[in-house]
Amino acid sequence: MSEISIDTLKTMLANLDDAKKYQSLRDVMETLPAPDLAAVFEDLPAEKLPVLFRLCPKDLAADVFTELAPETQQKLIDGLTDTELKAVVDELFVDDATDLVEEMPANVVKRILGQADPTTRRMINELLKYPEDSAGGVMTTELMELRPDMTVAQAMEAIRRNGFDKETINNCYVTDDSRRLIGVVSLRALVLAKNTEEPIKDLMDSNVVSVSTTTDQEDVSNLFEKYGFLAIPVVDAENRLVGIVTIDDAISILQDEASEDIAKMNAIGPSDKPYFKQSMWDLYKSRAPWLLFLMISATFSSMVIRGYEDALAAVTVLTAYIPMLTDAGGNAGSQSTSTIIRGMAVGDIQPHDLPRILWRESRVALLCGGTLAVCNFVKLLVFDRIAAPVALVVCLTLICTVLLSQLIGGILPVAAEKLHVDPAVMASPLITTIVDTTTLLIYFNIAKMLLHL
Structure with a gap:
């Protein structure tokens, strides 16, 4: 329609x-x-x-x-x-x-x-x-405010008289003479009240979930998801009611935060403009600095390869499996990071959970790395027809790389939170850059030990 x-x-x-x-x-x-x-x-x-x-x-x-x-x-x-x-x-x-x-x-x-x-x-x-x-x-300051000594009839009359210019009247907030928040009463409770002379203080819920004016907007929006509210009152340092945040604002906040996190997780500067509203220059500025940073970071991988040129010259087949190993490590690290960032965003994971995170991730990594190594070992021997010692080098590297990658992926977002840096910055591109270098170091050192290079 x-x-x-x-x-x-x-x-x-x-x-x-x-x-x-x-x-x-x-x-x-x-x-x-x-x-x-x-x-x-x-x-x-x-x-x-x-x-x-x-x-x-x-x-x-x-x-x-x-x-x-x-x-x-x-x-x-x-x-x-x-x-x-x-x-x-x-x-x-x-x-x-x-x-x-x-x-x-x-x-x-x-x-x-x-x-x-x-x-x-x-x-x-x-x-x-x-x-x-x-x-x-x-927040908005246009809310419906009632007094505890009002009757239901008086409250309904106040809503009819003043409710037109309020953001919402689904919940009415009860305050004392100093505007301190003491309770909340729903319009539903007022409409269904059998005794219109019953005072509001007997109907209101005194256990009010509120936030302060300085509470981060993302934390506020998460409360809507947690409690299912349509509005949350905002109070100052002295518990005086100063406004409300409504569900439409919370949805906008979550969308903006999600867009920002997605941009950061893909190494793009966040923008509040739609794609077609951004100029070519805006897109360039949001991408080029990150690409430059990641390119410079990737030079460490080149330095590692140059440092092991003799080993590669002795067993040239090792070179063929570098992309597979670095990709596996980067993918494993990205999976871990994305899971931790998501858990932190919804409040399931706190910084003090780091030991539990590392214990869980290490066990998962050994299972995943072991599965990849076994499948890859069969492939290398049957289809690629390479020597068993070389296949062993590749597969041991896989296990070590997946283990290290997932541990790094679990540590970095928590470390970022501790340092008051957005954890999303520690996502895929940065993890991949770190893992590429460490994978190569592991690979060549295992090769030197097992192949006596």
Whole structure:
């Protein structure tokens, strides 16, 4: 349904020539959810953005605006009058308005803040004081707050009166006169309450899971997965309620963190822009430094090979199995690293678990390495028809390489966490570079011992 409506909308945009078609266009727009409508805006030239935006129903316009990429938002703002911009800013939730201010250049920010009312400006400035990746930086201050001595009837009346401009009313937060958080009560509990004169303090849950303004946003988003919440309250150092983080923000955080980790795990500088929104220069800057670093790191492997040229000259067949051994080691290390990083990301693994990690990884490595060695030994003797001593060198190297690789893969992410470095940096490319060098050292030393080179 959405795809058909989007295609219809694009066709109508290309053939606008009378007022009747404008009304038809508006009718089609009303059938589309905000994310789908925003996708249409992303494909429009800058001059058509204000035209289409003015046709958006008022209750849909702000939602569409928040779904747009920052570059598209800026183009749209440039085409709106001050009155139209004020209408948009007034409809935005404070956290969305703060995100907008953070993304825009100074001249656009000045114009946005100039159209915001004093209360909104004050709240935006408050949120901007918190680190961007903290709970305070992603929270909204628009929440439903109740007092413990209110009755159910009074609470429902307060929700009807004030709930329209709140981010969510599914959970209402109970505070004392100093705004200290003392409990939470769900809308469900209020609606189903049989006695409308029952005080809120008897219905509320006093065991509230909350976070502080300085809590890392990734830790906050993990709490949503752990507890299944739709919103989590944010408190200051004195347990005063200052805002909430909602589930839509948590999903965005998880997506951003996952994208960042994937980029780092593949030796690419992270970017918050979609692929086709990045210029060739952006892509170059995100990749070239890592490639240069890894290329320089790989020279250690070349140094090892040069150091054992005599051994290779004596038994040239050893050269043929270098790629297989380094690939096996790199793959084993990457598997271990990815598993540990994932466990750390979801909270299953803590830095103090390192001894347990090494014990488990060493046993798994011996099983995996042994399996590879046995299969490879048969292949080398039957199909490659090489001498048994050389086959033994290759297979012993396989076992040692897989063992060492998986131990390194288990240690490096934990070490990174201890050093307050993102563990994702220690993933595939870096592990592979380290393992290549160590594999060659193991290979040639075993060859020297067993083949008497």
